[in-house]
Amino acid sequence: MSNAATQNKGFAAVLWDYLTTVDHKKIGKLYLYAGGLFFLLGGLEAMIIRIQLIKPENNFISAGLYNEMITMHGTTMIFLAAMPLLLGLMNAIMPLQIGARDVAFPFLNSLGFWMFLFGGIMLNVSWFTGGAPDSGWTAYAPLSTQSPGHGVDYYVMGLQLSGAGTLMGGINFLVTIVNMRAPGMTYMRMPLFTWTTFVVSILILFAFPALTVGLFLLMFDRMFGAAFFDVALGGNSIIWQHLFWIFGHPEVYILILPAFGLFSDIFSTFSKKRLFGYTAMVFATILIAFLGFMVWAHHMFTVGMGPVANSIFAIATMAIAVPTGIKIFNWLLTLWGGSITINSAMLWSLGFIPSFTLGGMTGVMVAAAVADYQYHDTYFVVAHFHYVIVGGVVFGILAGLHYWWPKIFGRILHEGMGKLTFWTFFIGFHLTFFIQHFLGLMGMPRRYWVFLEDQGLDTGNLISTIGAFFMAFGVIVFLINAIYTAVKGEKAPADPWDGRTLEWAISSPPPHYNFKQLPLVRGLDPLWIEKMEGKGKMTPAEPLGDIHMPNGSIIPFVMSLGFFIASFGFIYQTNYDIAYIFLFGGMAIGLGSMLVRSLKDDHGYHITKEELEREAD
Amino acid sequence: MSHDHSLNPETMPHNPEKATLEGKNKFLGLWFFLGGETVLFASLFGTYLALKNSTAGGPSSEELFGLELVFIMTMLLLTSSLTSVYAMYHMKNNDFKKMQLWLGITGLLGLAFLSLEIYEFYHYIHDYGFTFRSSAFGSAFYTLVGFHGGHVLFGLCWLTAIMVRNAKRGLNLYNAPKFNTFSLYWHFIDVVWVFIFTVVYLMGKVG
Amino acid sequence: MANNTNTGNPDTFHKQKHKDEMIKQLITFVLMIVFTIIAFVVVLTGMDKFFAIPLLLLLAVVQVGFQFYYFMHMKDKGHEMPSLMIYGGIGAAIVTVLALTLIIWW
Numbered sequence: 001m002s003n004a005a006t007q008n009k010g011f012a013a014v015l016w017d018y019l020t021t022v023d024h025k026k027i028g029k030l031y032l033y034a035g036g037l038f039f040l041l042g043g044l045e046a047m048i049i050r051i052q053l054i055k056p057e058n059n060f061i062s063a064g065l066y067n068e069m070i071t072m073h074g075t076t077m078i079f080l081a082a083m084p085l086l087l088g089l090m091n092a093i094m095p096l097q098i099g100a101r102d103v104a105f106p107f108l109n110s111l112g113f114w115m116f117l118f119g120g121i122m123l124n125v126s127w128f129t130g131g132a133p134d135s136g137w138t139a140y141a142p143l144s145t146q147s148p149g150h151g152v153d154y155y156v157m158g159l160q161l162s163g164a165g166t167l168m169g170g171i172n173f174l175v176t177i178v179n180m181r182a183p184g185m186t187y188m189r190m191p192l193f194t195w196t197t198f199v200v201s202i203l204i205l206f207a208f209p210a211l212t213v214g215l216f217l218l219m220f221d222r223m224f225g226a227a228f229f230d231v232a233l234g235g236n237s238i239i240w241q242h243l244f245w246i247f248g249h250p251e252v253y254i255l256i257l258p259a260f261g262l263f264s265d266i267f268s269t270f271s272k273k274r275l276f277g278y279t280a281m282v283f284a285t286i287l288i289a290f291l292g293f294m295v296w297a298h299h300m301f302t303v304g305m306g307p308v309a310n311s312i313f314a315i316a317t318m319a320i321a322v323p324t325g326i327k328i329f330n331w332l333l334t335l336w337g338g339s340i341t342i343n344s345a346m347l348w349s350l351g352f353i354p355s356f357t358l359g360g361m362t363g364v365m366v367a368a369a370v371a372d373y374q375y376h377d378t379y380f381v382v383a384h385f386h387y388v389i390v391g392g393v394v395f396g397i398l399a400g401l402h403y404w405w406p407k408i409f410g411r412i413l414h415e416g417m418g419k420l421t422f423w424t425f426f427i428g429f430h431l432t433f434f435i436q437h438f439l440g441l442m443g444m445p446r447r448y449w450v451f452l453e454d455q456g457l458d459t460g461n462l463i464s465t466i467g468a469f470f471m472a473f474g475v476i477v478f479l480i481n482a483i484y485t486a487v488k489g490e491k492a493p494a495d496p497w498d499g500r501t502l503e504w505a506i507s508s509p510p511p512h513y514n515f516k517q518l519p520l521v522r523g524l525d526p527l528w529i530e531k532m533e534g535k536g537k538m539t540p541a542e543p544l545g546d547i548h549m550p551n552g553s554i555i556p557f558v559m560s561l562g563f564f565i566a567s568f569g570f571i572y573q574t575n576y577d578i579a580y581i582f583l584f585g586g587m588a589i590g591l592g593s594m595l596v597r598s599l600k601d602d603h604g605y606h607i608t609k610e611e612l613e614r615e616a617d
Numbered sequence: 618m619s620h621d622h623s624l625n626p627e628t629m630p631h632n633p634e635k636a637t638l639e640g641k642n643k644f645l646g647l648w649f650f651l652g653g654e655t656v657l658f659a660s661l662f663g664t665y666l667a668l669k670n671s672t673a674g675g676p677s678s679e680e681l682f683g684l685e686l687v688f689i690m691t692m693l694l695l696t697s698s699l700t701s702v703y704a705m706y707h708m709k710n711n712d713f714k715k716m717q718l719w720l721g722i723t724g725l726l727g728l729a730f731l732s733l734e735i736y737e738f739y740h741y742i743h744d745y746g747f748t749f750r751s752s753a754f755g756s757a758f759y760t761l762v763g764f765h766g767g768h769v770l771f772g773l774c775w776l777t778a779i780m781v782r783n784a785k786r787g788l789n790l791y792n793a794p795k796f797n798t799f800s801l802y803w804h805f806i807d808v809v810w811v812f813i814f815t816v817v818y819l820m821g822k823v824g
Numbered sequence: 825m826a827n828n829t830n831t832g833n834p835d836t837f838h839k840q841k842h843k844d845e846m847i848k849q850l851i852t853f854v855l856m857i858v859f860t861i862i863a864f865v866v867v868l869t870g871m872d873k874f875f876a877i878p879l880l881l882l883l884a885v886v887q888v889g890f891q892f893y894y895f896m897h898m899k900d901k902g903h904e905m906p907s908l909m910i911y912g913g914i915g916a917a918i919v920t921v922l923a924l925t926l927i928i929w930w
Contacts, residue, residue, distance in 0.1 A: 206916040210660045227756045648909060651913070
């Protein structure tokens with residue numbers, strides 16, 4: 001059962017290939033495509049919000065639609081754009097960085113992707129079935145339990161599906177990093193991006209179950225008449241806030257840490273220096289993750305938890321500034337005295353430092369519980385989290401895309417367009433969000449549909465909207481760049497940036513088995529060591545032999561489809577009995593696929609030594 | 618498919634569940650999953666503790682719970698934990714028949730546990746009118762205990778699948794990790810139950 | 825050394841080791857049963873709840889420790905990562921339970 005030679009395949013064959021793939025590089029691409037699409041959707045929603053707020057008492061969209069826009073913008077950007085794009089980069093790059101041929105659970109990996117995609121589709125189907133969720137991305141009870149229609153039901157089921165997918169992805173990465181590192185790749189020789197993937201996966205593992213439970217409670221309240229958040233029957237809506245933020249705060253570190261990791265790799269590559277303070281960077285990452293778990297209640301200062309709880313959470317939150325500061329200084333010292341190349345990837349990284357530091361500073365401000373009573377639910381908070389999420393995560397994703405595009409797609413992005421994207425987006429970003437700090441301090445509340453004239457908010461909002469158009473322009477240039485590169489872009493060599501880590505030791509894009517022979521790792525920045533010692537390529541750690549590969553499978557797709565159908569059943573069983581057909585039918589498909597997977601032995605196949613020898617180096 | 622031999626060696630290694638990379642991966646993956654499950658059940662326990670006095674005029678935990686049934690259920694589940702240890706003992710000695718036998722006993726004990734749980738729920742609903750919808754306490758109780766019961770049910774289905782599947786092929790390096798991960802999962806169900814009988818039933822009785 | 829695939833026995837050394845292990849696990853099981861009975865007796869005798877609740881929790885924690893370390897072999901070599909993740913999960917679990925019992929207003 002050796003793999004057929006890949007010739008010119010028809011569209012159907014390519015589609016089937018991607019539907020059944022268990023190759024982490026292809027799954028990475030799928031994450032990037034799907035995440036990119038949702039990013040555009042979320043961006044469109046953001047533009048609609050900003051157009052609505054371009055002038056006082058605007059009537060561009062109705063109040064109800066506005067609520068749906070803000071909810072879907074937040075939910076889409078966090079769950080369906082930022083996370084999948086990062087998971088895409090992790091999938092595509094992390095196994096290469098540790099010198100692995102594959103991930104630990106290829107099947108689970110593909111299942112995770114399809115669960116996420118169907119969850120995302122689920123959420124967006126709500127636009128066409130009578131209204132999207134409208135109780136904010138945080139879906140606070142009792143607003144969310146009282147919200148009429150099925151919008152919030154879609155939120156619950158969509159996030160449940162995609163959350164399950166993310167959890168699978170996290171476990172897969174953890175086991176991959178623990179069990180499948182190349183010979184010599186000790187923990188303290190792993191590139192920072194791999195380290196952050198590891199730490200983030202731990203966060204996913206411990207944070208997502210809280211969301212799962214929260215969503216179940218909300219689901220039971222809305223669909224099966226439970227009373228968790230129903231005060232009349234003794235329910236308590238604070239439970240939702242706790243569960244949501246026990247998940248939600250680690251979630252922001254789940255987003256930012258991979259960005260920290262890839263910035264570290266980029267700074268070190270383009271400064272031609274070993275990362276300054278590698279060990280400190282690793283421990284700072286772990287410390288941020290640890291503290292990130294202890295601070296969720298700072299989102300709830302105004303709930304009335306009492307002065308003791310507020311103080312504890314305020315101090316713990318401010319403590320996070322210490323390891324983050326360590327990181328900022330280490331990046332600066334990596335640049336110090338380096339032989340620096342400035343290209344698009346590096347521009348995003350350099351732009352990240354001041355932008356993110358600003359967001360971190362306002363973070364310490366909102367962490368002060370007393371002052372937070374003033375900032376809470378104003379545009380100051382909106383400005384703060386966009387500074388960290390756009391200035392940190394989105395810059396990170398774009399930096400990572402420019403840096404690894406050659407490795408993933410085999411072609412180098414156009415530099416000129418890359419720089420144009422950066423400058424327009426960077427200027428637009430600060431134009432949009434810097435002014436929002438002041439709007440917030442002047443008392444403009446977040447999530448309001450309109451604001452009144454002549455209260456000092458008119459100019460600020462206008463400037464903010466103009467900035468949003470700059471950002472949109474930047475994104476469009478990036479899209480054109482991606483298409484241009486796919487058609488006529490420069491073919492990438494194996495190592496276009498004079499890289500230091502293992503992913504640059506193999507061709508771009510890599511063969512489906514990654515490494516013909518597993519490399520022998522002799523230290524941090526293994527490829528750079530070989531370059532400095534004049535060899536320029538990795539020493540194999542094993543003789544050429546047969547390579548074991550997993551078989552592709554359509555089961556993950558079918559299983560996710562089953563749960564997707566069942567979700568509709570859950571939502572509509574409150575109105576129509578016929579929905580039970582979908583509920584039980586969908587569950588039968590989902591669980592049936594699980595059974596098939598369990599009953600059917602799948603031993604994978606081997607690429608023989610002869611085949612490998614035939615393929616040119 | 619030339620490697621069937623490598624999964625069916627002449628002599629089994631003495632840790633067949635961890636002899637292959639796939640086996641090691643499964644072992645670690647299941648442990649990590651259990652780490653996540655810990656937080657899942659903690660969230661449910663927290664919710665239950667927050668709502669256990671919110672009876673909305675219905676029966677309280679002291680009036681509701683009877684300890685005899687819980688004691689029997691506890692004994693059944695604890696014993697099933699031991700029988701699955703026996704099954705793993707025979708797996709390590711490469712005695713497939715005895716392993717299947719002990720796994721079968723484990724399954725029956727689990728089934729008995731589940732039946733008693735269903736009877737318990739039925740009893741509360743019919744004799745006390747205590748339902749999922751009657752109060753926040755009711756919702757929290759049925760959700761926490763029901764999630765555990767759901768895990769037992771899933772475990773039983775899983776066990777049946779791997780036992781039937783491998784009945785004719787015997788033990789090899791491909792399915793040994795599967796039996797081992799099941800047994801770890803089953804112990805974890807018992808761990809959760811230890812806290813349920815302590816926190817929900819015994820502490821519910823104490824007040 | 826037997827050469828039959830599925831009925832063959834590993835060497836006697838390992839067999840004896842497995843047997844010793846099994847005896848330990850049997851002792852563990854007996855202790856768990858005893859602890860369970862103590863817990864039920866504590867409740868039936870109507871002990872004051874300020875003593876009873878900590879005692880019940882202690883008994884539960886010890887039982888769970890037995891499950892993890894003996895039945896699930898966390899005491900054996902090669903369980904560093906599993907221990908890390910279980911303790912991480914327990915840490916997150918404690919924080920969650922404390923939050924939901926202490927800072928929810930009532």
